[in-house]
Amino acid sequence: MKNKAALGMLAVFLLFMLPMMPKARAAEGMWPLSNLPVAALQRRFHFTPTARWIRHVQLASVRLAGGCSGSFVSPHGLVLSNHHCAVGCLEGLSRPGENLMAHYFYAATRRQEPRCPSMEIEQLVSMRNVTAAVDGATRGKSGAAYAAAMRAISNRLETTCVAGHARKWRCEVVRLYHGGQDWLYKYRRYQDVRLVFVPSQATSFFGGYPDNFNYPRYDFDISILRVYTHGKPAHTPQYFRLSSRGPRAGELVFTSGNPGSTERGDTVAELRALRYPVFPLLLQLLAHQQGLLEAFSAANAHNAAIAAGTLFFIDNDIKSIDGQLAALHNARQFARKVRAQALLRAKVAANPRWRREYGGAWKAIAMAERRNAAMLLPDTMILDARYFSARLFNIAFDLVLGAHERTLPDAKRMSAFRAANLPLLEQQILSRAPVHPSLDKLELVSTLTMTRDLLGTDAPICAALFAHHSPREVALHAVEGTRLASVAFRRTLWQGGERAVATSTDPMIVLARKVLPFYLRLYRQHEDEVIAPIEANTAKIARLRFAVYGTRFAPDATFTERVSYGVVKGWLRDGKPVPPFTTVAGLYAHARGYNPLKLSPRWLAARHRINPDTPMNLVSSNDIVGGNSGSPVINRAGRLVGLVFDGNPPSLGGAFWYDDANNRAVSVDSAVILAALQHVYHANALVKELRSGK
Amino acid sequence: MKNKAALGMLAVFLLFMLPMMPKARAAEGMWPLSNLPVAALQRRFHFTPTARWIRHVQLASVRLAGGCSGSFVSPHGLVLSNHHCAVGCLEGLSRPGENLMAHYFYAATRRQEPRCPSMEIEQLVSMRNVTAAVDGATRGKSGAAYAAAMRAISNRLETTCVAGHARKWRCEVVRLYHGGQDWLYKYRRYQDVRLVFVPSQATSFFGGYPDNFNYPRYDFDISILRVYTHGKPAHTPQYFRLSSRGPRAGELVFTSGNPGSTERGDTVAELRALRYPVFPLLLQLLAHQQGLLEAFSAANAHNAAIAAGTLFFIDNDIKSIDGQLAALHNARQFARKVRAQALLRAKVAANPRWRREYGGAWKAIAMAERRNAAMLLPDTMILDARYFSARLFNIAFDLVLGAHERTLPDAKRMSAFRAANLPLLEQQILSRAPVHPSLDKLELVSTLTMTRDLLGTDAPICAALFAHHSPREVALHAVEGTRLASVAFRRTLWQGGERAVATSTDPMIVLARKVLPFYLRLYRQHEDEVIAPIEANTAKIARLRFAVYGTRFAPDATFTERVSYGVVKGWLRDGKPVPPFTTVAGLYAHARGYNPLKLSPRWLAARHRINPDTPMNLVSSNDIVGGNSGSPVINRAGRLVGLVFDGNPPSLGGAFWYDDANNRAVSVDSAVILAALQHVYHANALVKELRSGK
Numbered sequence A, B: 001m002k003n004k005a006a007l008g009m010l011a012v013f014l015l016f017m018l019p020m021m022p023k024a025r026a027a028e029g030m031w032p033l034s035n036l037p038v039a040a041l042q043r044r045f046h047f048t049p050t051a052r053w054i055r056h057v058q059l060a061s062v063r064l065a066g067g068c069s070g071s072f073v074s075p076h077g078l079v080l081s082n083h084h085c086a087v088g089c090l091e092g093l094s095r096p097g098e099n100l101m102a103h104y105f106y107a108a109t110r111r112q113e114p115r116c117p118s119m120e121i122e123q124l125v126s127m128r129n130v131t132a133a134v135d136g137a138t139r140g141k142s143g144a145a146y147a148a149a150m151r152a153i154s155n156r157l158e159t160t161c162v163a164g165h166a167r168k169w170r171c172e173v174v175r176l177y178h179g180g181q182d183w184l185y186k187y188r189r190y191q192d193v194r195l196v197f198v199p200s201q202a203t204s205f206f207g208g209y210p211d212n213f214n215y216p217r218y219d220f221d222i223s224i225l226r227v228y229t230h231g232k233p234a235h236t237p238q239y240f241r242l243s244s245r246g247p248r249a250g251e252l253v254f255t256s257g258n259p260g261s262t263e264r265g266d267t268v269a270e271l272r273a274l275r276y277p278v279f280p281l282l283l284q285l286l287a288h289q290q291g292l293l294e295a296f297s298a299a300n301a302h303n304a305a306i307a308a309g310t311l312f313f314i315d316n317d318i319k320s321i322d323g324q325l326a327a328l329h330n331a332r333q334f335a336r337k338v339r340a341q342a343l344l345r346a347k348v349a350a351n352p353r354w355r356r357e358y359g360g361a362w363k364a365i366a367m368a369e370r371r372n373a374a375m376l377l378p379d380t381m382i383l384d385a386r387y388f389s390a391r392l393f394n395i396a397f398d399l400v401l402g403a404h405e406r407t408l409p410d411a412k413r414m415s416a417f418r419a420a421n422l423p424l425l426e427q428q429i430l431s432r433a434p435v436h437p438s439l440d441k442l443e444l445v446s447t448l449t450m451t452r453d454l455l456g457t458d459a460p461i462c463a464a465l466f467a468h469h470s471p472r473e474v475a476l477h478a479v480e481g482t483r484l485a486s487v488a489f490r491r492t493l494w495q496g497g498e499r500a501v502a503t504s505t506d507p508m509i510v511l512a513r514k515v516l517p518f519y520l521r522l523y524r525q526h527e528d529e530v531i532a533p534i535e536a537n538t539a540k541i542a543r544l545r546f547a548v549y550g551t552r553f554a555p556d557a558t559f560t561e562r563v564s565y566g567v568v569k570g571w572l573r574d575g576k577p578v579p580p581f582t583t584v585a586g587l588y589a590h591a592r593g594y595n596p597l598k599l600s601p602r603w604l605a606a607r608h609r610i611n612p613d614t615p616m617n618l619v620s621s622n623d624i625v626g627g628n629s630g631s632p633v634i635n636r637a638g639r640l641v642g643l644v645f646d647g648n649p650p651s652l653g654g655a656f657w658y659d660d661a662n663n664r665a666v667s668v669d670s671a672v673i674l675a676a677l678q679h680v681y682h683a684n685a686l687v688k689e690l691r692s693g694k
Helices: A004-015 A038-045 A051-060 A087-093 A131-138 A143-162 A268-299 A301-328 A331-349 A352-358 A361-374 A376-383 A391-405 A419-429 A437-455 A460-465 A471-481 A487-503 A507-549 A584-590 A601-605 A649-655 A670-679 A684-692 B004-015 B038-045 B051-060 B087-093 B131-138 B143-162 B268-299 B301-328 B331-349 B352-358 B361-374 B376-383 B391-405 B419-429 B437-455 B460-465 B471-481 B487-503 B507-549 B584-590 B601-605 B649-655 B670-679 B684-692
Strands: A061-064 A068-072 A078-081 A121-129 A169-176 A181-190 A192-198 A223-229 A252-257 A562-567 A571-573 A576-578 A581-583 A615-620 A632-634 A640-647 A665-669 B061-064 B068-072 B078-081 B121-129 B169-176 B181-190 B192-198 B223-229 B252-257 B562-567 B571-573 B576-578 B581-583 B615-620 B632-634 B640-647 B665-669
Touching: A051 A061, A051 A068, A051 A121, A051 A252, A061 A252, A068 A252, A068 A632, A078 A640, A087 A192, A087 A301, A131 A143, A131 A181, A143 A169, A143 A181, A143 A419, A143 A507, A169 A419, A181 A223, A252 A640, A268 A301, A268 A331, A268 A361, A268 A376, A268 A437, A268 B268, A268 B301, A268 B437, A301 A437, A301 A649, A301 B268, A331 A352, A331 A507, A352 A507, A361 A376, A361 A507, A376 A437, A376 A507, A391 A419, A391 A437, A391 A471, A391 A487, A391 A507, A419 A487, A437 A460, A437 A471, A437 B268, A460 A507, A471 A507, A487 A507, A581 A584, A584 A615, A615 A670, A640 A649, A640 A670, A665 A670, A670 A684, B051 B061, B051 B068, B051 B121, B051 B252, B061 B252, B068 B252, B068 B632, B078 B640, B087 B192, B087 B301, B131 B143, B131 B181, B143 B169, B143 B181, B143 B419, B143 B507, B169 B419, B181 B223, B252 B640, B268 B301, B268 B331, B268 B361, B268 B376, B268 B437, B301 B437, B301 B649, B331 B352, B331 B507, B352 B507, B361 B376, B361 B507, B376 B437, B376 B507, B391 B419, B391 B437, B391 B471, B391 B487, B391 B507, B419 B487, B437 B460, B437 B471, B460 B507, B471 B507, B487 B507, B581 B584, B584 B615, B615 B670, B640 B649, B640 B670, B665 B670, B670 B684
Parallel strands: none
Antiparallel strands: A061 A068, A061 A121, A068 A078, A078 A223, A121 A181, A169 A181, A192 A223, A252 A562, A252 A632, A571 A576, A581 A615, A615 A665, A632 A640, A640 A665, B061 B068, B061 B121, B068 B078, B078 B223, B121 B181, B169 B181, B192 B223, B252 B562, B252 B632, B571 B576, B581 B615, B615 B665, B632 B640, B640 B665
8 A cells, every 4th residue: 555655756757757749549530621630531541532522521511500510412402410400490380289399290392391480500601710810909918808809800800701791691700729720710591491301209319318328329310401592492512412321330431510619628627617516516407407397298298398399408418418527537537638738837837938928827727717616606597597497588688688789889799699690699589489488487487596596595686686576476477477479579679679678568578687787797707707818828728739739639629610530330338349330120129119219100110111221320430529410421422421410428528538449429321311211201202302412 | 837747746745744643623523422522621611511411411312213303301201303303294294285384383282282193202321332242243354244244243232232122222333433433322212202383384494495504594493392102291301491591602502412424534535436426416316306396396385285395305405415515625625634544544554563454444445436436326226216206116115125124034134124123114104194196106207217217228127117118107007006005005015024015916016026126136235345345444444543543533423412512603704704693683684575585474473572682593613414403502501502403504514524613503592492482472381391391
């Protein structure tokens, strides 16, 4: 048994025995199109992507503004994505008493394709490096001044790029390498998105929550949408044609999509803050919400239907954060992080110029994280409460906050309220998706009660909101008295701006007005004391990394277009190999008589029509995270061979590191997409369009 | 900016600069009556407890088997405890459609005192040191052999002590200093407990969840019960008389009660396991349950009433574990723990005999914690599921497990099923407290679904339970078909033993039977691979601590009688002093028109009758934790001056360490108890009995 002191000495010794540069793992990296790992691809796979190949991938890939990826799969605007990426559309299209997720849907002709009430699909048309402009505008600034300068330059670049056509173009300053590089991405926006095909959720999410983030899987998690311009299918000459046979084991494949966010460039202090207090609090709030909605759903089928969409995402988030928290408590992996940071800091310490320039960055970030922890409860309940709260309140708050923000010059507004983003916001506020006051009551009572419980009866916001009534009474009064279920009423308030909102006596608007000053103060405080110092100092560290390691590493994910390469292969779980493919036969074998293992009538009936050997799902070593849902899996020839819809359990640590031996992306095989559309759903016109482009 | 290597050297250096023995803090310690800190009391307060004083405290204090403390307050069996300690009784006594927690209750005559359906109160009558006997029986053993030997010797000692009168006596082997000392405690058991007085919950829990574990407080958290023998009030000549004036600021006061458990002697590995994965998982499950019951309660007043008791404890647990988790993430305090352990291990490393004897203990505990973490999900869902699940299932499982265990010799049974504990168990199984199938459905569906979700569809227990039906269907079938709501039916099964249980077709019994083999296997595995090695090695470390530090430290809490001393005083919160007392005037000022700040009609009406300067609640530096609820606060003269009902926020870290500057016990002042019983409730006979003993 060694004592502590001896172990301390050993640690010091080991520190200098380690290789001086962390190595990128095999298939690690979500690469921007501007920096594909060409050398590695050539060396390992004798494949060199041509400019034409890259351009094709760029234009055939799309982003779903709700947080997913997708791709064009015909020249007539046909988009392939996941069923779970179309949930908002399906909920919005469900009439009262109807639940579009309970059944499959297929529009055999274009006239039968209904428009999703609130959906935007975006195609990346150009990218421009604007690092010099951003550096020039922000250099030497910190704190509030840095944040203001960053907002101003972003706004100037984006406004110029959009050139007054905010409904057609979206322009975004994209920070790669945490500010080491800045780019201006320009997107073609499609807001007329229509539904062509979805299976039932029982089929898309077969195996349900217990199988989620697991493998083997048997999910047909697809949705097929179509984008329209001027009432006609958009012309999309760059698209991926589906392979009828899918990929082979060991084959090189690429994913193209929009991974949401990763923390691979984060400092140790930031990862520690996630371990505690951020993730445990978030898990607690999500689990509370999960219990609330489960009990609500248990009351009757109508309740179950209207809560299903939210519950799906809560379940998913819980499982995802559970996995991330587990990864952060992997002592070996975390120690690698600590060592890598120590190595970088040792380099800084040894170089006087670097010490001056970068030496304070880690401490500044650690201090910002301490501020963040101190403000976590009010931030969560006031800034983030919308995540947990009722739709009618969210609409009211968007109206009130939107009225306030629109009085400011564009550059000073919060991102969601800048001119470029107003069309999307307006679409959400004026969405015809039905409101559910019974659910809103439950959620608003819960959010307000929890605000009071966590912040305390005497917190200023509680004194303001609950002066004479309980959180429950305040919530019920607002939901029962509001007229915001009416889209026309919302439109009046939206168009009426600050004056209309200030004079409204609608109780939900009144409630949102009371929250506003607290929200604004906290937002600014969070921006100045947490976001700005973290961004500024992370950018410093990123510049340092550039100086040391160059761009041999892929930047952290930013919900922008990235390509990852990988190989179709399984992994070892508890020492036993997990094969890369499942088959249609496996689907039938895994089925039981009850949910979530119940086959839909269509699949039951098709049992003898569809070839049981058809590959169903597959895993590959592509480096993906949330946001990649709906990403096409393509081969060297640019054919679509699969559709990403999940990751295996170890992939949840992908937020912080990539582990080639274990991280796997889970996809629907293109073979089963074509086979099932034909033999299970008899979607002949659709199959023809997918096969022939006509 | 120092680099990592330099920091490492600094840490090594500092390690040897620290004092070589951790100091006990001022009022730290929950002291067994066999080891009161006499020297410290004499030195600091010029007070020496006499043998008579100690004997009086022992016999006037009681333990509530449900997990609380209390004391005799008249010679006729009158017991003072907290309202929240009597919740089980109030729920059990509430007729359908009635909620005894919504109103105050006062039995003006003895004939009006109703019997609590399921409650046991215990008085500690003797204590005997049995360390030598336990050591002799367990020395040299480890793993399963150690556990079996420990069970056998405990059983032999307890059985001899009870001497065939299991309804009258409870005997327990109590391990102090984690096995450094073993004692045999003998209790007089009172199972005929009747209700004399409770305020409404609005009064006892004024301020509700947001004020819970906070201060200033204004709670009248009292219950008054009476124990009977042979249908008459028990004769209890040793009791505490209530002081009509309460304590003064700065006064020395004692608490006498049964702190549940603390982890102050735990190794660093055990505390780390609580940080992750134990507490985050527990918080998640509790928050889920909280959401479930909140939504259930929101449906109607009946639901709210039947879920209130469980919800109260869930809320309380969440807040308590949140506080403990926060304490474990206090870097400064945790570092003290790490240093103290390193010091002890350094002593071991320097002594060849100690190295042989104790050197492996920390590693063995760390390994057991790794096993514990690996089994945490099945353990939580199968061994502990009863905590989260439906009452009807719990009854069924007690019947099934009880039938199985009773076929074993007493020494081989699980603790709850040993002869000495059967009366309490029988009382619970055969309790007439109403069952609520609607709540049971919700809870059982949730527990079974979560079992499936967390363990996976293909886990053996899921294959066994959900072969042909979903968790939901299985749960509904069992709740809807069971006859266990009938106490007579339960009695037949209980008396019929293994044969009756094995042949029963009651669907809840069938379900419990299916769970049983998994439960038994996991229980044994947990016992052998986690509990036994931790206990054996913790005992080793405790013996080492004895060798090094003697009994200058109090042992960790074990839900047995302990006295702590302290002083009535406030603390500094964010640099501002919190005064030690609140008053009745403060109660009226804190009130609002809505729950949980609404005054009861009685208190509203009494506003001008009760002196506003009457002290209401107070804080003192006594070292307490959960289990101390209901503890009397007594002065040097043995008068009752207060009633413990809570701790302040820093006291939640009391599980791991005591901090004299901040840890505070929160009590009801005895002055307000007498004043309110008289002026608010007009409980004249009761006041007379409390004042005069008649």
